Amino acid sequence: MSRKPRPVLHSDPHCPASPITRRPHPGIKSACYGFLASLVLAVGGAQAADQMVVVSYGGAGQKAISDAFFKPFGKADGKPLVESEYNGELARIKVMVDTGHTDWDLVQIEAPDLARGCDEGMFERLDWQKLGDTRELIPDAAQECGSASMVWSVALAYDVDKLAKAPASWADFWDVKQFPGKRGLRKRAVYNLEFALLADGVKLEDVYKVLATPAGVERAFAKLDELKPHIQWWEAGAQPVQWLAAGDVSMTSVYSGRVAAARQEGRNFSVVWPGSLYGMDYWAIIKGSRHADQAHRLIAFINKPEHQADYVKLIPYGPTNQKTLASLDPSLTQMLPSSPQNMTQALPMNVEFWVDHGEELEQRFNGWAAK
Known part of the structure; x- marks a missing residue:
């Protein structure tokens, strides 16, 4: 994937924009x-x-x-x-x-x-x-x-009281045979492409190297294809912990702060820190x-x-x-x-990567998710 010039940023309710690039739609x-x-x-x-x-x-x-x-x-x-x-x-x-x-x-x-x-x-x-x-x-x-x-951090979380066995990785998140049930994921390319590659065996230190290539992007979307029938998409940060509490999903990606707050309220939720992504x-x-x-x-x-x-x-x-x-x-x-x-077990979000490639990957993800 080639590096693109950085566009001027725009984001406003009156100016529709992509969530990563803040770039305006043509003509406005x-x-x-x-x-x-x-x-x-x-x-x-x-x-x-x-x-x-x-x-x-x-x-x-x-x-x-x-x-x-x-x-x-x-x-x-x-x-x-x-x-x-x-x-x-x-x-x-x-x-x-x-x-x-x-x-x-x-x-x-x-x-x-x-x-x-x-x-x-x-x-x-x-x-x-x-x-x-x-x-x-x-x-x-x-x-x-x-x-x-x-x-902040986005990580895999689950309800300890509702799973007989604890998941330990994104590979487990993708394993719907050993861990049946719906999976919560944010409806965005960012985070999900990284998690898909980790689930497919890519090492933490190699995630963005792989994702920066056309083959790596194809690999990430192919991995998402495997899980797509089991995904329940979240868009608001409060949704994943609500779904865990209700039993609507067996595990989910979530902002770790939401899990910490839920634990303070008495929920027996746990975070899998290896493979989490922070920024x-x-x-x-x-x-x-x-x-x-x-x-x-x-x-x-x-x-x-x-x-x-x-x-x-x-x-x-x-x-x-x-x-x-x-x-x-x-x-x-x-x-x-x-x-x-x-x-030390987490993946730091590569800001430069998402600045350079966010718009094209979000557009492709939106098209993929709509099918």
Whole structure:
């Protein structure tokens, strides 16, 4: 598979886009850009210019971030923060930068969007001398334009009370004779192509080498063909644990944080960490921010292990500072994707691969899934 030039990113409810590339459908780029430009200019005065605007994904995740990071930092720094919600509208960020109306300052963003946005000049280059000791952070947490906010993981999970024998790998996930029942998988190419190759015997370190070839793509889809009659597709992160609890699936791929939360609620769910896939979201300062110095101070605050411990106790995502784990209860650390025992058995998501090939593979997957 050849490397493609990186397209401009766009994502907005008014601008339909693929979930990986954030690339607009043909013919709507100019219309979406015009709409967003007018929107940004219209709301430009809505945000208080003397307060930093921090933007995350909303819901329980943002509440945990707010309670562990935003509110304590605002109190310590003497300047309360304005919070807003981000739903992947990278096009809006681009318009802010292009028009000089940067009304957001710090945003939590997915790794592929960070890579492209950094290349296109949407984000400030971080001054890592202000952000703490990078040696304390897990690999790839410190980027030119981003500081990792947390580690997420997608893994195989099952209900211990409902399976006579415990699955141990993606090969077991594919084995419907030994482990009968429906399988839950996210309705996307990303994750599934990697898991299919692992189920077919490809070693962790070779997954993306194989997937980067036409033969490897064919091999992954052929493996998915084997399981297709038994798949129940999930699209929302809450669905897999609900299906496990109801017995609708015998095992499923799932965000590990959802399993950890379900265990805290008394469910006897277990995660198979070997062959799990992990990645990170990042904090990025939008180019032209009037509060870049304060944003650097907030990132430095977030990177401290004691503050990350507060966050992990509220929501079980993996901390990025390796010193955090020592202060946590072992029953919690065993469920975190950035724990050494879990991370060493896992596949790090290859962001560059999905930036370069995501659109074509998602299109092929959508066609395949619809048949």
